[in-house]
Amino acid sequence: MGVIGKIDRVDARMMAELGARLPPATTQPLAAARRALPAQAMRRRTLVEIRREEATRLHQTADRQAGADIFSLIALLGRRIAKVEAVMTASVKASP
16 A cells, blocks of 8 residues: 555554455354354364373283273273264254
């Protein structure tokens, strides 16, 4: 726009001018199910990481009782991951 300068006051004036000339398009807020999807994805990633860590521990343990406990926790984590994935799938299918 023909203005040379790199200071906050000039930047602020240029941004205000840009906002006045190019107003942003109106956007609709995301549906609740769509807003929840990133949280579900994060939860799934967390559970998968914990399961991976437990699988490493299972391979490192020599104690049968500890191994059995770790194995049961891995199975539980698998069920939880499947549950989160089902919620995510249902949310995506329900969304246009």
